[in-house]
Amino acid sequence: MARGSDQVRSDQESPHDWVTRAADDAIRHAEQSGAGDRVITCASGASPSGPVHLGNLREFLTVHFVAEEIRRRGIPVRHLHSWDDYDRFRKVPAGVDPSWAEHIGRPLSAVPDPWGCHSSWAEHFKAPLQAALRELGVEMEEVSQTVEYQSGAYRDQILTAVQRRADIERVMSRYRTKAAPVAANDEEAEQLAETLADSVANDDRDAGDGDLARFPFKPYCRNCGRDTTTITAYDDDSTDLAYTCSVCDFHGVTNLSTQHEGKLVWKVDWPMRWAVEGVDFEPGGVDHASPGSSYTVGKELVQDIYGGRAPSFVGYSFVGVAGMAKMSSSRGGVPTAADALKILEAPILRWLYVRRQPKQAFTIDFGPEVVRLYDEWDSLGRKAADPARRDAQVLAHERASATARAGTLPVPRVVVPFRVLSSIADVTAGSADQISRLVSNLGHPHDSVDDLEPRLGKAMTWTAEFVPPEDRTTVRSSADTDRLAALSEDEELWLAQLLDRMPDELSLEPLTSLIYGVPKLARGMGIDDPPTDQVKADQKDFFRLLYQLLVGADRGPRLPTLFMALGADRVRSLLTPP
């Protein structure tokens, strides 16, 4: 790690982060692969087997940020995304018609969409993510593995893999010699069996007996389309592959040179694509980086079989979710990028993924932390406005805020604290115009509702869907007649004074002095006189009374704000004794 002093100096002038380093690695990889004039390829991959959740999003964004960094250095680069939609449909998730079990074993692109809105299962889950990525400013070249495999694009690589299957097996077997896990009890054993049956390792299962065991290629049955096939014979000269299907009992032959009816097993498929696509950088979940897992094995295979080099790699950790217990059951699943974008501005969601190193796990909180997150973001934004303070944090802000092609992502023209927007949204009936007027009155002048977007909409959604009921302010729907009938003499006087002097058109300043002034008036003082201790005590009681009558609680949002949110008529109806 020795460095020249001049480089140390440049490090000090320009902050760096994990993105800088990953981009350095990718560029170095491209140079060492002897292709100086080639476009650098940063690859991501995902299987559209279900909702693409916030953990999967890390795959896309990690690559995106690295590609952006390379692009901004003026080096040709592409973000290539593979949809693993030729993978088998593994199991029917809860909430889907159990009859979909019929499709288990078929490619995700060949399973119909249970909701009927897209052309296939795969498309159903791709579409919402594609929309979210557009909002996030992520542009990528998308490739469908179904299209690639079925077009024969990998024909030569498949033939090579099959021809070299003994070498492949030699590599794979080295990683398979570990002791089988030991289950401590029956329950654990059951869980273990389930895990194994469900894991990607399933691809390793025997595809036939003897020489054909662990065959690197798996045909989809020509008759029923499932991968429930067992290879019965393979002729190296003709490349005819014979198989039987255990589900439909079909006996067939597919020719690997001329017909394109199957795919390589995952651990061979991945390195094959590194070679074909010339991948210089590709991240993966930390699980892919464990010894014996796909990256480790693939690294050897790409070299031995395809004469390529494994891309530079970063393993990313999992993304947790918090603060949405209420939602998980009703939605029947984990939150997606689209869910997060309902409450977070696109740059903030990007920021969450760029500010921490990939190997560090983090949690996206849909609960009260959202307010803090916005505050932190706004404060970082103020810091970023000062060029003298450009450090790694500001760099993260820059990466989050803009992309080379999309430019600056949408942020409100007038930045109002999220806390203010959401608490106002809480007490109004959710009318954006009304919120906008109140926000102006609270010292955030702006020309139109649009000036507050996209933040206002997200604050409204958050308040409505994510703030627990006990933390919300519920304005009474009708007057509390019992309480109004039981007013003390003082209380009656206060209310009378207030209602008498409250104008139909409320504005913040006069309303504030009126609310604080009522107890003074009741004691024969002027409305602008300084308060005495007695008056202060009265104010406390008066405020509590107002909260009880308006929102059925002892405390609440500041009264002048609350009054303005409700409007004079509503306040009057809730405070007028019968």
Place this chain on the structure above:
RNA sequence: GGGCCCCUAGCUCAAUUGGCAGAGCAGGAGACUUUUAAUCUCUUGGUUGUGGGUUCGAGUCCCACGGGGCCCA
């Protein structure tokens, strides 16, 4: 059996190829005719899980241990 991440203020967490341990909230003091779920100012708070090692210098790197979590087989 193996790998990875985490342990830092009362709480939630920062500290980005080793360079003065920092925020927010909570707590305390104060300001504004204003005491509320507003705003602002100041402020208390630390043996960085434990024990070793490397280094001019360690929250950061290495080894061991304890605790929590994730993953692979």
